[in-house]
Amino acid sequence: MRFDVITLFPELFAPFLETGVTRRAYTSGLVQVHLWNPRDFAEGNYRRIDDRSFGGGPGMVMMAEPLALCLHKIRAERADAEPAPVVLFSPLGPALNHSAVAHWSDSAGAVLLCGRYEGVDQRFVDAHVTHQISLGDFVLSGGEIAAMALLDAVARLQPGVLNDEGSHQLDSFNPALDGLLDCPHYTRPEVWAERTVPDVLMSGHHLKIERWRRDQRLAITAKHRPDLITAARTAGRLDKLDEKVLREL
Missing domain, CATH: 3.40.1280.10 (SPOUT methyltransferase, trefoil knot domain)
Known part of the structure; x- marks a missing residue:
């Protein structure tokens, strides 16, 4: 192009x-x-x-x-x-x-x-x-x-530009995340300024990690951009578990 x-x-x-x-x-x-x-x-x-x-x-x-x-x-x-x-x-x-x-x-x-x-x-x-x-x-x-x-x-959306081909799929607003904001990210050390990495991210349990990340995306989006929650709901992108998380919030 x-x-x-x-x-x-x-x-x-x-x-x-x-x-x-x-x-x-x-x-x-x-x-x-x-x-x-x-x-x-x-x-x-x-x-x-x-x-x-x-x-x-x-x-x-x-x-x-x-x-x-x-x-x-x-x-x-x-x-x-x-x-x-x-x-x-x-x-x-x-x-x-x-x-x-x-x-x-x-x-x-x-x-x-x-x-x-x-x-x-x-x-x-x-x-x-x-x-x-x-x-x-x-x-x-x-x-x-x-x-x-x-x-x-x-x-950054062009093939081969980012180090990880799937990296942009996890960006905020991306349809791969149903248009939600991205979740928090952590790196080493495990404890910094007396703040620790959430235990679930250290568990090695991939399904639990993905559910935690999904819940965080829902929580952050609902707090900062509720209009994106409305759009995702209107488009049918939220399932029953997502709606349960939002109700609990």
Whole structure:
């Protein structure tokens, strides 16, 4: 898959693409990332890519023409049979979740537009943007962090990227866990700061361990994200024993 990132600050992505376990996805070519600076497609000595907003008000707006020229170059290089989706990171979009990440991880990729300043000329958005994505109800200085979040989440789902192939199956929100939050994890030493590892995890009894982990996932999800319990119940993912545990909680 291929992601083309339109950003005024491509240098921000260099350490991200070269660090951590997900770098395997990028260096192997499983996830190809190409960086494009719209300033390279702007005219004039100053390569201006922003201007004041019509109607007044503070801040500047990214101009449509440099972005359109940049996108045209990307499309020519990709040469896709179907035009790649164009994703704008914006407060208008739905919050990124596991379902959306799974969708993009199984796609051919997309063009990721990292907005800056007060935003992007709406005419470019209307003409070219196919998807809008938010990280939540807050505002960032630009879309770069959001683009990295999507790329990281997509990369770790690719085969061979994580040390353990089944590791991401135990992530919070994963359908393999019925959309619940993950359970607590412990490692050596067995006693730390007078706190001990739960006895059941030391028992070697795999069925009891799995039941304990399931109960912990139910308890943590019910406490912190009861909406996920409701969703799991509606989808028929909770059995009678799960419901008994929830009643006892």
